[in-house]
Every structure is written in structure tokens, then in C-alpha cells.
Amino acid sequence: MAGSITIFLDKCTGCTLCVKACPFGAIRMSDRKAVIDMAVCTLCGACVSACKFSAIELKKDEGAKKDLSAYKDVWVFCEQKKGVIQSISFELLGEGRKLADRLGVRLCAVLLGHGVEPLAGELSERGADRVYLVDHPSLGSYQDDPYTEVLVKLALEYRPEIILCGATTIGRSLVSRVAVRIDAGLTADCTALEIDEKERLLLQTRPAFGGNIMATIITPNHRPQMATVRHKVMKEAPTRKGHKAEIVRKDYTEEVFRSRTRLIDVIAEIEETVNLAEADIIVAGGRGMGSPGNFSVLQDLAKVLNAALGASRAAVDSDWIPYSHQVGQTGKTVCPKIYIACGISGQIQHLIGMQSSNIIVAVNKDPEAPIFKVATYGIVGDVMDVVPALTREFKRILKR
Numbered sequence: 031m032a033g034s035i036t037i038f039l040d041k042c043t044g045c046t047l048c049v050k051a052c053p054f055g056a057i058r059m060s061d062r063k064a065v066i067d068m069a070v071c072t073l074c075g076a077c078v079s080a081c082k083f084s085a086i087e088l089k090k091d092e093g094a095k096k097d098l099s100a101y102k103d104v105w106v107f108c109e110q111k112k113g114v115i116q117s118i119s120f121e122l123l124g125e126g127r128k129l130a131d132r133l134g135v136r137l138c139a140v141l142l143g144h145g146v147e148p149l150a151g152e153l154s155e156r157g158a159d160r161v162y163l164v165d166h167p168s169l170g171s172y173q174d175d176p177y178t179e180v181l182v183k184l185a186l187e188y189r190p191e192i193i194l195c196g197a198t199t200i201g202r203s204l205v206s207r208v209a210v211r212i213d214a215g216l217t218a219d220c221t222a223l224e225i226d227e228k229e230r231l232l233l234q235t236r237p238a239f240g241g242n243i244m245a246t247i248i249t250p251n252h253r254p255q256m257a258t259v260r261h262k263v264m265k266e267a268p269t270r271k272g273h274k275a276e277i278v279r280k281d282y283t284e285e286v287f288r289s290r291t292r293l294i295d296v297i298a299e300i301e302e303t304v305n306l307a308e309a310d311i312i313v314a315g316g317r318g319m320g321s322p323g324n325f326s327v328l329q330d331l332a333k334v335l336n337a338a339l340g341a342s343r344a345a346v347d348s349d350w351i352p353y354s355h356q357v358g359q360t361g362k363t364v365c366p367k368i369y370i371a372c373g374i375s376g377q378i379q380h381l382i383g384m385q386s387s388n389i390i391v392a393v394n395k396d397p398e399a400p401i402f403k404v405a406t407y408g409i410v411g412d413v414m415d416v417v418p419a420l421t422r423e424f425k426r427i428l429k430r
């Protein structure tokens with residue numbers, strides 16, 4: 031945000047209220063007068079409201095207001111790894127299609143990488159009207175600097191109205207950098223998107239205050255409206271065989287592809303069972319499992335069902351199972367056909383990550399546990415009795 035901030039020294043009493051109010055530590059006292067470090071100040075205005083003596087004045091630069099009508103189209107940043115488009119990109123194209131149709135604009139895919147031109151066809155068959163393609167050796171593996179620089183350049187030239195990106199490790203790192211560079215609004219970790227057609231506003235819904243409320247965030251004064259969206263909360267775009275998108279190939283000078291970091295190696299995480307986010311069946315354990323050793327009964331059940339192993343944060347925080355297995359607000363969002371929750375109470379932060387599962391089976395010794403409110407089938411009992419019994423029965427029926 032452009033603008034200026036002034037301290038009227040004659041009014042400043044040296045009370046230090048502004049120092050305490052500044053969330054960025056940008057104000058210090060010198061000779062009992064407030065001094066602002068402009069290299070740190072973000073012009074957020076917290077000090078202005080805190081000052082009881084009207085000693086601070088903030089002027090925001092109205093001249094910097096954007097012409098919002100110059101921004102058109104819905105963009106989806108399509109993440110690919112080693113030449114494979116990640117499924118989150120198809121989910122975003124599905125949602126982006128709906129938004130673009132309601133706004134009466136094009137749905138555009140942004141594809142960055144090296145040797146990725148063949149993937150453009152896949153994106154057009156998933157409904158993209160246009161694909162922006164930048165192919166360069168420096169984009170072969172994800173690196174913050176060149177990816178940011180390229181997306182910034184594209185956004186400044188073509189001015190999209192909306193940019194969607196997966197709330198993945200790459201997406202989170204990339205679009206936050208881009209948003210700052212192009213002075214855009216960004217809502218992270220959305221679980222629902224809607225359009226206010228009249229105002230052309232993207233209504234971005236995400237959990238807030240520890241998941242106790244769902245907040246809908248709008249970006250009325252800036253464009254593009256940018257959002258990262260959680261994996262597995264939107265439906266994938268259907269394939270439209272033969273659908274052809276316009277391909278816009280862009281090339282930039284070598285300067286644009288420069289990186290301050292160098293990728294030395296990529297070490298894939300070793301998953302003991304199938305990938306949690308992609309699994310059809312998940313067996314998950316919580317604090318009610320009682321000990322790390324007791325997770326072996328869940329592993330036995332997971333093996334018989336060819337399921338992935340999930341966990342509540344309580345189990346992860348107790349070091350019973352690695353974080354990569356955590357389901358929920360601060361873990362993974364999953365949407366399997368069957369989710370079997372064992373010794374998990376069903377706090378909202380856990381439910382956010384799994385409540386869209388097709389079938390939920392809950393095993394808990396407390397008949398009043400909140401998990402039973404979302405469960406399709408509930409079993410009241412001790413996990414150490416019920417889970418081995420389930421394993422035995424499935425083994426018998428499935429002949430495994």
C-alpha cells in the first residue's frame with residue numbers, strides 16, 4: 031500500500047502506546063518521541079488508532095487505486111511435478127470453470143515447467159479455454175525465484191481477475207510471493223468459493239479462529255483476487271475429449287529465470303502405505319489408541335483393507351506417528367470412500383479435514399463423543415477390542 035505516515039512531535043507525549051501497538055516492531059522511542067523505521071513499517075495504521083493524542087497521521091495514496099475493470103479471466107496455476115499434472119489442478123479447473131462461466135470470462139490455465147508442452151492438451155481437455163505456457167530448463171523443478179518472476183510477469187501483462195492455486199507446499203510459497211509483488215489480495219486455504227456476480231467479487235470461505243467459524247473474505251479494492259484452495263474439497267473438472275484451448279507460449283530473458291537458490295536434490299518422503307490424500311480407505315487413530323505401540327492394530331487393519339494410515343493431531347503431538355499422517359485443519363484434507371476413525375473424539379479441527387468422506391465409521395468408547403454426529407456407522411467400544419475384531423472379520427471376508 032503506497033502512502034505516508036507522519037509523527038507530529040509537538041503532540042507526541044512519549045507515552046509509548048504506539049510502540050506497543052505496532053505489530054511489526056517498527057516504532058522506537060528516541061528522546062521521548064516516537065520514531066518510525068520506514069524500512070519495516072507497512073502503513074497498517076495500528077499506531078494511529080492506538081495514539082490518544084492524534085500525534086500520528088497516515089495518508090494512503092488514493093492515486094494508487096487500480097482500475098478494476100481492466101482485469102478479466104479466471105486463472106488456475108496448474109502444478110505439475112516431473113511432467114505429471116497434480117490432481118489439485120484438475121479440481122481447481124473444475125471450480126474455475128464455474129466461476130468463469132458466472133463472470134462470463136475465459137478459464138485460463140498457467141503451466142510452467144520444462145518439456146511440459148504435451149501437458150497443455152490435458153489441461154484443455156479439462157476445460158481450459160486458454161493455456162499460458164512457459165517452458166524453460168530453470169522451471170524444470172519448482173524454485174521460488176523463477177516461478178514467482180514468471181507468474182508476476184504474466185499477471186502484469188494479461189491482468190487476470192482471479193488467480194487460483196492449490197494450498198500445497200508449492201502453491202503456498204509461490205502465490206504469497208506473487209501477491210505481494212503485484213499488490214493483490216490473497217486468501218489462503220479456502221474450502222469454498224462463490225461469486226458475487228453484481229460486484230464481480232470472489233467470495234473466499236475458509237476456517238477461522240481455530241476452525242470454530244467459517245469466514246468469507248472479499249477483496250473489493252485490489253485485483254487479481256487470489257486464493258489458495260485445499261486439496262480434495264472441490265470436484266475435478268470432467269474430461270471433454272477433443273476440447274481445444276488456445277495456447278499462449280511466452281518466453282522471457284534469462285534474467286527472469288535467475289534463482290538465488292539452487293536445487294541440490296529432491297528426497298521423496300517414504301510412505302509406508304498408500305498416499306493419504308489419494309487413498310480410497312483411511313484408518314485413522316487418535317489419543318484413544320492409548321500408546322504408540324497400539325497403532326500396530328490400526329496398521330493391521332489398514333493392511334487388510336489396503337488403506338492409508340491417518341491420525342489426529344493429538345496422536346501426532348504425542349509423537350506416536352509422524353506429522354505427514356495428520357488429518358485436519360493443520361494437517362491434510364482427505365476425501366476417501368471410507369474413513370475409519372478410531373479413538374478420535376471429533377473436534378472441529380479434525381472434522382474439517384475428513385467430514386466430506388463418503389462413509390465415516392467411528393470407534394469410540396464414549397457414546398457421547400462428537401465424532402458420532404458425523405459418523406455413518408458408529409461402534410461404541412474399546413479400540414483394542416473392536417479394531418482387531420474388524421481386522422479378523424475383513425480378513426475372512428476379503429480372503430486376505
Ligand SMILES: Cc1cc2nc3c(=O)[nH]c(=O)nc-3n(C[C@H](O)[C@H](O)[C@H](O)COP(=O)(O)OP(=O)(O)OC[C@H]3O[C@@H](n4cnc5c(N)ncnc54)[C@H](O)[C@@H]3O)c2cc1C
Binds near residue numbers: 317345361377383414
Ligand atoms: C489451531 C488448531 C489446529 C488444529 N488442527 C488439528 C488438525 O489438523 N487435526 C486434528 O486432529 N486436530 C487438530 N487440532 C486439535 C483438536 O482440537 C483436538 O485437540 C484433536 O483433534 C483431538 O485429538 P483426538 O480426538 O485424538 O483426542 P481427544 O480429543 O483426547 O479424544 C480421544 C477420544 O478417544 C476416546 N477413547 C479413549 N480411549 C479409548 C479407547 N480405549 N477406545 C475407544 N475410544 C477411546 C475418547 O472417548 C475420546 O473421544 C487443532 C487445534 C487447534 C487449536
